[in-house]
Amino acid sequence: MDLYFSPLSCSLASRIALAEAGAEAQFHRVNTREGRTADGGDYRRINPKGLVPALRTEEGEVLTENAAILQYIADRYPEAGLAPDGFERYRLQQWLSFVATELHKLVFQPLFNPSAPDAVKSLARELAASRFAYLDEHLEGREYLLDRFSVADCYLAAVLNWPQAVKLDISGYKNVVAYRERLMARPAVAKATQDEFALYQAA
Template identity: 35%
Template sequence: MKLFYAPGACSLSPHIVAREADINLDLCKVDLETHTLENGDDFRKINPKGYVPALQLDGGEILTEGAAIVQFLAEQKPDANLVPPVGTLAHYRMLEWLNFLSAEVHELFKPLFWNGPEEEQQRARENLIRRFDYIEKHLDKGYLMGGEFTVPDAYLYVLSTWLESLQFDMSRWPRLQLFKKRMAERPEVQRALEEENGKSA
């Protein structure tokens, strides 16, 4: 399988999940400004949506959307216990977190990265603070689903690094800081970061 990624982007989340599941991926870097691959090919021919991540399966099919990709990867290796069993309430709690992070948190970063109008950026910052206040309350056991890593944690880790890069006051969220440190210490997270940009967390 091949993962189309951009360093620092949300594609790091499925990359981490693949490493945690011990799945080998071919990595293909995408320039998100020009929508081109390193060989000059148009990335939009692979994913017409134009953004990462995209996962090319061994049969050639393309799977997009990070929340779908992390579930697909984790379910290839059920013994890794990265997602709760299908049909259990815990499984739907996991889906709840993935949807919340995608729809209610990730989207709020867009005006901050795309230099939206100042008023829109301020509103996004205020909403992000409220969302992460909510997340903070649910990190009392270390990870989003309790004491063990599951796929939403990979997504949250990426989003937490964005907060820091955008100069949010991280002292507001001590549990989130501990979570980020715990994630950064995971060997497979370090490996994914090294593979993407040659440096650890």
């Protein structure tokens, strides 16, 4: 498999999932602003949207969008137990959707966007409060988003690297803070995050 990524972006979720599964993959760094891979290739020929992540399977199929890629990894390596069956699979999709739409896109995308007007950034910070309060309440008495670690936690692990970068204080959400500490104590999560942090700093 080939994973196309940018350091510390949402594509970190896929790297974490691959690490948790003990899967082998080739990692290709992408400059999303220029639409180029590290070797100078035209990334839009792989993903016309120009966004990361993208995953090329061993059969040559290309997948984009975190929710799809993460579930593919979980299903490709079922022994890792990264996705439940039955009704709990819909719970997984629920949390993947929440992380993608309510945190990644609604809160953090405007805060990272240098072109976003101040009013939009201010609204994103206001909306963050209710989203993190909801997450904090859900995590009361829970170790992970579901009954066990899943690819939804992989995605949220990536997103919870971002508050400090945009100066969003989440210290008041004690369950979220404790949850992030649990995630970072997992060897696969810690290694994937450290590897990407090193790449980010070296850029």
